[in-house]
Amino acid sequence: MGWPSGYGRRVLAEVDSTNAEAARLAPGLVGPEWILGLRQTAARGRRGRGWVMPAGNFAATLVVRLDEPPDRVALRSFVAALALYDGLEAVTGTAAGLALKWPNDVLMNHGKVAGILLEGLGQGALAVGIGVNLVAAPEAAEVESGAVLPVSVLAETGVRVTPEALLEALAVAWASHEERLVTYGFGPIREAWLARAARLGEEITARTGRETLTGTFETVDEAGRLVLKTPKGRVAIAAADVFF
Missing domain, CATH: 2.30.30.100 (SH3 type barrels.)
Structure with a gap:
């Protein structure tokens, strides 16, 4: 598969949150950088909600610097979702059961397997935080009432995926979709996302x-x-x- 050219990578045994680490590192970075945390002690989801992360699950943040208007920067949630879809297909060997839930969740067999959190870091830097339930999912009681119930890759596919393996597949897929966005605009990204959308027409x-x-x-x-x-x-x- 190979790591994409031009992207940095650092793997941390423990971190408070990869998005927080991204904010600390961003001022000194000269190019895009992936940060993988094998253990998070203060993970966060959207709207400040807690994100439960048992050992073996995936938590990573990509830091990118973008000289673009905010509405264009926000389209990276679609790039991230497509990259996650492709990355999960690559490491499990199947896309069966995978779907994308607007604005930034990935579903597997109708359950939430991954989430995406975009945060502006100032000076044009963006943190794209990604959490994936690789080996374990939170209990139903831990999620918001009415929300899609969480699932794990291991329980749904029987495939045990390491965070490092998913990071490589994800980074390759991100680089491909990001290049497509920059070269051709949002149109092809939008079409690809809609082709994988959950509950379209419902x-x-x-x-x-x-x-x-x-x-x-x-x-x-x-x-x-x-x-x-x-x-x-x-x-x-x-x-x-x-x-x-």
Whole structure:
């Protein structure tokens, strides 16, 4: 497979969180860098939620510096999701059961196997944090009510994957999709993401913090927004938690 040219890599036996480490390292980095934490002591998910990480699971952050508007930078959540999909297919030998859940989760057999967290670090630096349940998943009681239940790669496929093996597959896939985004724009990334989307054409619920909207998941638009067909018309949503 081979490590992608131009990307740094560091593997840490223990860290508070790979996104926190990314923030500390970002000012001194001259190129994109992957940071893998084999143990995290203060992991976080979206909206500041805790992220449970048993030993053997995957936690990594890519630090990249991008001279782009914020809305363009945010499209890296789609790049990360596609890279995770391809990476998991590479290390397990199958894409069966894999699907992408807007805005930034990866599903396996209808359960959440991975999550993505993007954080701006200032001075054009972006942290792309990725957590994957390789060998164990949190208990149902540990997740938000109504959320997709967590699953692990090992339980769903019977394949035991090391964090280091997934990192290499993920880094290769990221480099490929990132090059496609830079070269051809969001169009091909959007099409690839929609081809792997969970519940496309079905009824879903989106909670934005201000309101809850239920409608048919029609598409993701050219800005990466979720488009719902609701009784009040079509609505484009920039940020929300999605429930099935």
